[in-house]
Amino acid sequence: MLFNSFIFLIFLAVVLPIFYLLPKKTYKNIFLLVASYFFYGYWDWRFCLLLLLSTVVDYYIGLKIHKTDDEKKRKYLLYASLGINLGILGFFKYFNFFVDSFQSMVNNFGGHVDSLHLNIILPVGISFYTFQTLSYTFDIYRKKLEPTDNLIDFALFVSFFPQLVAGPIERAKDLLPQLYKKLSPTKDQLKEGATLIVLGLFRKVMIGDTAGRIVDHIFGNLHLYKSIEIIAAVLLFGIQIYADFSGYSKIARGTAKLLGIELMINFEQPYLSRNITEFWRRWHISLSSWLKDYLYITLGGNRKGEARTYANLMITMLLGGLWHGASWNFVIWGGLHGIYLAVHKFLNKGKTEYDPITRLKDIPKVIITYALVAFTWLFFRATSWESTKLIFSSIFDWQTSEYTHIFVQILISYFVLNFTMDIIENRFGHTFVLRFKSNSVQLGILLSLFVVTLIYIFQSKPLPFIYFQF
Amino acid sequence: MIKTLKHIALFLIATILTLLICELFVNNAKIVEASLGKYYDDIGKGLPNNLETVFFNEGMGIFRTNHSRFIGDEVDTTSKHHINIALVGDSFVESFQIFQRDYFGNIIEKRLNERFEGYTFDILNFGRAGFNISHNYAYQRLLVDKFKPDLVLYFVSNGDLHLEKLSPLYPYAKEVNDSLVASIEFDQEEIDRYKYVQDVLSKSILLNMLKNAKHTTDKRPVPSIIFGKVYDWFVPEKKPVIPDPNYKPLPIVNKILTHLDNNVIIINRDYAPFYKAFQDEVNRLGITNWDTSNLMDSLYNLGKDPYYWKVTKTNGHWNQEMHKDIGEYLSKKLIQKIEQDSTIILR
Numbered sequence: 001m002l003f004n005s006f007i008f009l010i011f012l013a014v015v016l017p018i019f020y021l022l023p024k025k026t027y028k029n030i031f032l033l034v035a036s037y038f039f040y041g042y043w044d045w046r047f048c049l050l051l052l053l054s055t056v057v058d059y060y061i062g063l064k065i066h067k068t069d070d071e072k073k074r075k076y077l078l079y080a081s082l083g084i085n086l087g088i089l090g091f092f093k094y095f096n097f098f099v100d101s102f103q104s105m106v107n108n109f110g111g112h113v114d115s116l117h118l119n120i121i122l123p124v125g126i127s128f129y130t131f132q133t134l135s136y137t138f139d140i141y142r143k144k145l146e147p148t149d150n151l152i153d154f155a156l157f158v159s160f161f162p163q164l165v166a167g168p169i170e171r172a173k174d175l176l177p178q179l180y181k182k183l184s185p186t187k188d189q190l191k192e193g194a195t196l197i198v199l200g201l202f203r204k205v206m207i208g209d210t211a212g213r214i215v216d217h218i219f220g221n222l223h224l225y226k227s228i229e230i231i232a233a234v235l236l237f238g239i240q241i242y243a244d245f246s247g248y249s250k251i252a253r254g255t256a257k258l259l260g261i262e263l264m265i266n267f268e269q270p271y272l273s274r275n276i277t278e279f280w281r282r283w284h285i286s287l288s289s290w291l292k293d294y295l296y297i298t299l300g301g302n303r304k305g306e307a308r309t310y311a312n313l314m315i316t317m318l319l320g321g322l323w324h325g326a327s328w329n330f331v332i333w334g335g336l337h338g339i340y341l342a343v344h345k346f347l348n349k350g351k352t353e354y355d356p357i358t359r360l361k362d363i364p365k366v367i368i369t370y371a372l373v374a375f376t377w378l379f380f381r382a383t384s385w386e387s388t389k390l391i392f393s394s395i396f397d398w399q400t401s402e403y404t405h406i407f408v409q410i411l412i413s414y415f416v417l418n419f420t421m422d423i424i425e426n427r428f429g430h431t432f433v434l435r436f437k438s439n440s441v442q443l444g445i446l447l448s449l450f451v452v453t454l455i456y457i458f459q460s461k462p463l464p465f466i467y468f469q470f
Numbered sequence: 471m472i473k474t475l476k477h478i479a480l481f482l483i484a485t486i487l488t489l490l491i492c493e494l495f496v497n498n499a500k501i502v503e504a505s506l507g508k509y510y511d512d513i514g515k516g517l518p519n520n521l522e523t524v525f526f527n528e529g530m531g532i533f534r535t536n537h538s539r540f541i542g543d544e545v546d547t548t549s550k551h552h553i554n555i556a557l558v559g560d561s562f563v564e565s566f567q568i569f570q571r572d573y574f575g576n577i578i579e580k581r582l583n584e585r586f587e588g589y590t591f592d593i594l595n596f597g598r599a600g601f602n603i604s605h606n607y608a609y610q611r612l613l614v615d616k617f618k619p620d621l622v623l624y625f626v627s628n629g630d631l632h633l634e635k636l637s638p639l640y641p642y643a644k645e646v647n648d649s650l651v652a653s654i655e656f657d658q659e660e661i662d663r664y665k666y667v668q669d670v671l672s673k674s675i676l677l678n679m680l681k682n683a684k685h686t687t688d689k690r691p692v693p694s695i696i697f698g699k700v701y702d703w704f705v706p707e708k709k710p711v712i713p714d715p716n717y718k719p720l721p722i723v724n725k726i727l728t729h730l731d732n733n734v735i736i737i738n739r740d741y742a743p744f745y746k747a748f749q750d751e752v753n754r755l756g757i758t759n760w761d762t763s764n765l766m767d768s769l770y771n772l773g774k775d776p777y778y779w780k781v782t783k784t785n786g787h788w789n790q791e792m793h794k795d796i797g798e799y800l801s802k803k804l805i806q807k808i809e810q811d812s813t814i815i816l817r
Binding site: 010206211213217221224409410412413417436438439440441443445455456458459460461 | 477478480481482483485488489495496499501522524526529530532569571572676679680683685686695697698699700780781782790
């Protein structure tokens with residue numbers, strides 16, 4: 001069930017009133033759990049079995065780790081959780097990638113291996129909830145978190161539908177305590193929730209999906225397009241993925257607020273970053289902080305000397321790239337970001353800029369950072385080495401286009417709207433519309449954006465969340 | 471009272487300003503195409519002139535209409551060695567869903583210009599969505615003939631021979647006594663309503679979005695759009711209508727065939743061969759006709775579905791590969807034809 005579909009709005013319209021009417025915390029949580037499984041099973045009911053397996057495994061392992069003081073046993077239990085969760089993720093997401101890579105490597109060296117490629121359906125959101133449950137087990141292992149003995153609460157923590165398929169990847173210490181109390185949204189939460197849903201939908205649908213149409217057509221038939229058109233598609237993809245992902249995250253946060261739950265902010269205007277380190281503090285925050293806490297620090301972080309710090313950074317970013325999708329292109333994407341981060345770290349030696357952007361002199365830095373990031377999107381979107389080569393050859397073997405003026409106009413339009421929204425958000429917050437004192441003004445803006453978005457959804461097929469395809 | 475009025479005023483101002491910003495964005499980012507219809511007193515419903523459009527359906531297209539109200543550059547009708555070939559047909563000929571440079575007509579144009587040095591060939595796109603053989607004929611008489619085409623290619627499928635229901639406000643062939651005329655006689659109320667709607671639509675791209683939403687509901691039932699998969703669980707899919715193999719051409723179809731100029735070539739643009747009765751009549755009258763159904767079959771057999779758009783995962787009009795293949799196929803046929811009839815065509 002996509003957030004940008006009518007069926008999701010109907011689903012919400014059914015779930016919310018029932019949820020508000022339920023009197024007790026337990027009833028509310030059970031109802032939300034059932035709703036979450038319905039939400040997930042709407043794609044394919046078989047996906048729910050994996051979700052259930054992951055839930056049951058981490059629930060019991062979490063309790064067992066907490067109960068024992070035997071360090072060896074605790075470690076084995078952690079490995080068991082890691083093995084099962086990463087095993088499921090590895091099989092469904094990476095099996096074909098590794099066997100295909102192995103086959104191609106053997107063939108390149110003159111050997112022969114029969115194809116082991118399996119027809120596997122990738123369960124939606126598996127990368128997100130696997131990381132979420134893993135963080136729970138890790139935190140218990142590190143004694144930073146007490147496990148819950150309520151299976152319903154834990155199952156809801158894993159499957160909570162607003163953030164199940166696209167994050168933010170919540171930490172148990174933040175989300176679970178909210179589920180222990182009777183969920184009841186405040187008036188402010190209702191207002192902010194509705195605002196975030198409308199703004200998120202607008203961003204996802206009117207910016208992300210519409211830019212995505214052009215990107216998909218061009219990347220789907222690269223050989224038909226001229227150099228400038230391909231460059232425009234790469235730049236538009238940068239806009240698409242940001243609008244798509246941040247829009248989805250906003251809808252997730254907004255929906256959660258309507259249920260009385262606060263989720264973490266996942267995007268903080270990343271394209272306004274002045275350097276790559278800042279970019280990663282603003283882009284997909286829940287993933288970058290997860291990678292930092294559970295991978296980078298586990299590898300030793302910056303505590304084992306300068307060379308090891310850079311190595312850890314690269315490993316983290318390469319694996320982070322692979323998390324996004326099973327293709328070498330994602331590894332290259334992660335690797336490029338790793339190199340950027342290492343170079344920035346080396347050049348700055350710890351100096352970072354944290355203050356919000358208000359200065360005009362930052363603009364060149366913002367543009368350079370944006371250009372560096374935009375270059376990496378090329379590898380991210382191309383998804384295969386052949387496509388990547390085709391893009392480079394099209395760009396280097398320059399061909400002018402009779403439609404240059406149209407593509408330039410389209411790009412300017414998307415850039416202006418996207419950056420204007422970001423600058424306003426940066427200055428006035430994610431629910432900036434609510435800064436208007438008059439309720440009538442707030443209503444006028446939100447209603448207009450909502451209606452425009454709905455009309456667009458009505459006239460065209462909703463595009464899925466971009467990460468679903470990987 | 472004043473407080474309420476103030477609230478209403480603020481609400482309206484905020485709404486209008488937001489819609490204006492959306493309008494500006496949607497228009498400039500080419501998210502929704504401008505209205506592609508206009509009523510003319512000489513041809514009925516046609517394309518607006520001098521309009522550059524980005525169009526999305528199963529594909530993505532960019533095209534420009536010329537001063538003469540069809541897609542393509544301005545046409546030269548004066549120079550001596552200039553040869554115009556008109557393509558008349560429905561949306562398959564019109565081809566909104568591809569970039570103009572990938573259009574099969576442009577491929578034909580390129581090949582003919584390469585083959586016949588010293589001559590300039592112009593392939594003119596007179597395709598209009600919803601046209602059938604009756605509309606083709608009338609459009610030729612009212613607009614196409616003005617460009618003195620040396621050859622006119624009618625793209626027709628079996629579906630275009632059922633003339634019981636004509637597309638509204640399009641010119642059509644009408645039998646008057648014993649002759650055949652191109653008619654644009656329509657109900658004045660219908661014309662006025664259409665003109666009014668187009669006038670409104672031309673003022674706002676957001677209103678065009680509403681119109682497109684209405685079109686969507688014409689193609690798919692509203693509950694299916696709103697309830698998605700849930701609707702499909704309960705409502706079985708309709709079986710496609712199988713064409714009647716015993717079809718007999720309507721008298722008006724026969725009439726059109728007998729009134730065609732001798733420079734008209736009928737092309738079956740579909741994967742199914744023409745109805746036997748129609749094919750027999752075309753042969754009997756000695757009209758040149760080419761069948762692309764074999765080409766489509768061979769493409770299917772090669773695993774290339776000419777109607778499938780892999781990016782949008784939908785079936786629709788010919789995809790870019792088909793445009794290339796049909797462009798090459800028709801180029802060869804036309805080169806043969808021109809070489810055979812060089813005295814007529816290469817003046």
